[in-house]
Amino acid sequence: MEASEGDGHPFLTKRRHTTLDAKQYSEWLQKELVDSRRILEKETGHPVKFLAYPYGDYDHYLTADVAKAGYDAALTCDYGRVSRGTNPYRFKRVVIEKHMDFATFRYYLGARPLPLQEMTPLPGQLLDPGEMTISAHIPDYQSLDPKSVGIALLSMTGTLPYSYDAKNGWISLLVNEGLQGSLQRALVWATEKKSRRRVEATWTFRLPDILGDPAFCPAIDPVVIAHAQHPPQTGGSAGPVSTPRSVAAPRLQN
Numbered sequence: 190m191e192a193s194e195g196d197g198h199p200f201l202t203k204r205r206h207t208t209l210d211a212k213q214y215s216e217w218l219q220k221e222l223v224d225s226r227r228i229l230e231k232e233t234g235h236p237v238k239f240l241a242y243p244y245g246d247y248d249h250y251l252t253a254d255v256a257k258a259g260y261d262a263a264l265t266c267d268y269g270r271v272s273r274g275t276n277p278y279r280f281k282r283v284v285i286e287k288h289m290d291f292a293t294f295r296y297y298l299g300a301r302p303l304p305l306q307e308m309t310p311l312p313g314q315l316l317d318p319g320e321m322t323i324s325a326h327i328p329d330y331q332s333l334d335p336k337s338v339g340i341a342l343l344s345m346t347g348t349l350p351y352s353y354d355a356k357n358g359w360i361s362l363l364v365n366e367g368l369q370g371s372l373q374r375a376l377v378w379a380t381e382k383k384s385r386r387r388v389e390a391t392w393t394f395r396l397p398d399i400l401g402d403p404a405f406c407p408a409i410d411p412v413v414i415a416h417a418q419h420p421p422q423t424g425g426s427a428g429p430v431s432t433p434r435s436v437a438a439p440r441l442q443n
Contacts, residue, residue: 198243199221199243200243200244200246201218201221201222201242201243201246201247201251202246202247202248202250202251203248203250203251204248205246215254218251218254219254219258222240222254222255222258222260223258226258226259226260238260238261238262239260239261239262239263239264240255240260240262240263240264241263241264242263242264242265242266244266245265245266245267247263247265247279252276252278252279255278256278260278261277262277262278262280263277263278263279263280264280264282265279265280265281265282266282267279267281267282268281268282268283268284269281269282269283270283270299283297285297291374291391292389292391295389295391299386299387300378300387300388300389301386301387301388301389302388302389302390303327303329303377303378303379303388303389303390304327304328304329304390305325305326305327305328305377305390305392306325306326306327306328307324307325307326308324308325308375308392309322309323309324309325309361310323310394310395311394312392312393312394313393313394313395314394314395315394315395315396315397316373316394316395316396316397318397321363321364322361322362322363322364323340323342323361323362323363323364323375324359324360324361324362325340325359325360325361325375325377325390326357326358326359326360327358327359327360327377327379328358329358330355330357330358331358332381332382332383333379333380333381333382333388334379334380334381334382335353335355337378337379337380338353338355338360338377338378338379339351339353339360339377339378339379340353340360340361340362340375340376340377340378341362341375341376342362342364342373342374342375342376343373343374343375343376344373344374349362349363349364350362350363360377371395371396372393372394372395372396373393373394373395373396374391374392374393375391375392375393375394376389376390376391377389377390377391378390
């Protein structure tokens, strides 16, 4: 969505321009509103239908002029939600701070929390490379519209098929292709039957570095390590030396 903020991002209300008479102010304002939109449309190739009041400065005279200039709506700096029937030239907004977490951001968009149990993998834990299944249990599943329940990984570019059992509230998906990045986020969503509100739950988990993590792929077989640390002694030995019965070849790493 492209939104204009005036040609030079100035205050737009009349009270900020006391040196201009009514005619001068009207001409100046129309130039600010029209020229800024024209420049943006030329640069982006898309129509500009919205205006963001610079510094949140507006009054009822300005909202009328913005409508006359052909904008569909305008954004203020007033905090709050937009609902049906809101004056389109007085849209409120919510501040998105850089430290805001994903769940809070989704809450501001209207989603309400969805309790989950027995997530696999657990939040913050490693995904078992031998069991590529993401699953969770929804304890309050009977209050949800079963057709609305879904799960996805936000790191995936496509949609993975998932299964949901409306009789017990278990939902899962099987990852059958490579995941990108070390941190993954799972999202479960649904719609409540009575209120028709959207509810969501999200958690993050980590992917093991299968090729480089010794916990999953040792650089060398432990038997070989033991043999290298305690080589067989020849002559002058102070005591018996235990020699491994068999020595496995080191594992290859890609």
